[in-house]
Amino acid sequence: MLSRLFCKYRQALLVIAGSALLVSCDRLITPDFNTSVAELRGGQYTLDKEHATLLWKIDHLGFSRYIGRFNDFDATLDFDPENVENSSLEVIIDTATLDVNNEAFAEDLRGGDWFDVETFPQAVFRTTSFVEAVDEDTFIFEGDLTLLGTTGPVTMTVNFNGGGRNFLTRRYTLGFSATAEFLRSDFGLDNMVAFGVGDDIQVEVHVEFQDASQ
Template structure:
């Protein structure tokens, strides 16, 4: 009976310790662009998702992602207009949860990933929307074509991350553009021309 009671107490203690660990490592996140720290930032490869969405036959929205991406950010909250964001996406890393479809999308009718292995984005100007967000206007190079794109960026906040040892910015972004503007017009309009991109990422101060 005593042994059983000791085991119960131990489980309770372990449970309390585990539940408190989450509270101990949760950072004190400061929100608002002006609260964030100036610096040079690199993408945290363990915390990034780049999703694409496209209308499929007028019936549904098809969602996929790119698994290999890198980015850097130069950021000063006192001069957000001077912020610089650059990113590169590996086209062959497309993930559609269907290996056969992924091979098709890498092919010459779609991304032509052998000929155009990477897509690039680089800012040309930045304009503030509100205390947490801004529009990063830039040039997107995709499928051998370079055209202007507006990226709406939301800064979720910044904090010291105890798990990595880096001061970290939380970041999300959205944009929409016409794929035919980049020479990818196969099966339009059965497959939608408009592509929506969503990015969820963390950037580590260097």
């Protein structure tokens, strides 16, 4: 009995020690990583495309949330940590890279009844104004989305994850996630809305930006 208790105690100590070692190693690898927005480095940033994901979600006849993505997009960020309201973001999406894990259906979505990528090969989002700070690292921006040749307002909620020198690239990096929601019919993308395919589109973005001055 005593030997079993000793073994369990030793295993628990090893788990705790291992967790502490991982945390300390993380701090050694990225010693200047900071989650406080005010402590992050301001300036011009470019998108790290290898660590960038743009998802869209739409209701499918009430049965599920259908999820797609765009595999190729670019973005630039002008970041002012001391006055976040002065920050700005531009995102340019290559709509032909639409991906729904079904190439036949993806090709249909690229066609004239849906995204019409031949006529409108890009969608663009640009922030236009600061709305409010939700908390110390979450902010709401108003922006203009241009899709299918139509431009309209879209609100984006941005959450800054933090920043620091990436030990893999040796470049100062910012990470954040963002969400937005809008009616696709406002931009002329109204196919199948009358038949129960959702009008409301949810957009989810997970990205890393690299200091453009490096």
